[in-house]
Amino acid sequence: xxxxxxILWIDGLSAAIAGTSTxxxxxxxxTLFGLPKNIILFIAIVNLIYAICALSLAKCKARSLTAxxxxxxxNL
Numbered sequence: 095x096x097x098x099x100x101i102l103w104i105d106g107l108s109a110a111i112a113g114t115s116t117x118x119x120x121x122x123x124x125t126l127f128g129l130p131k132n133i134i135l136f137i138a139i140v141n142l143i144y145a146i147c148a149l150s151l152a153k154c155k156a157r158s159l160t161a162x163x164x165x166x167x168x169n170l
Contacts, residue, residue: 099152102165106148113141144168 116123116138123134147165151157 102148102152105165105169106145106152109141109145109148113138113145116141 116134120131120134120138123129124131127134144165147168151161151165154161
């Protein structure tokens with residue numbers, strides 16, 4: 095299961111980077127994509143929530159199948 099743990103860490107850290115970058119660059123992204131500010135901020139917050147879930151799962155020693163399945167569904 096050590097390989098899965100690395101995937102969870104990478105997944106969580108990449109979501110945290112994406113969410114943080116979106117928050118810092120939201121004005122640029124609004125101009126670039128022409129989306130409302132609320133949509134851009136919603137995307138950033140969803141990424142950060144996903145990062146919290148993935149990183150908390152990566153930190154756990156025992157993971158439930160439900161938690162991993164829910165996280166996998168969040169990738170869709």
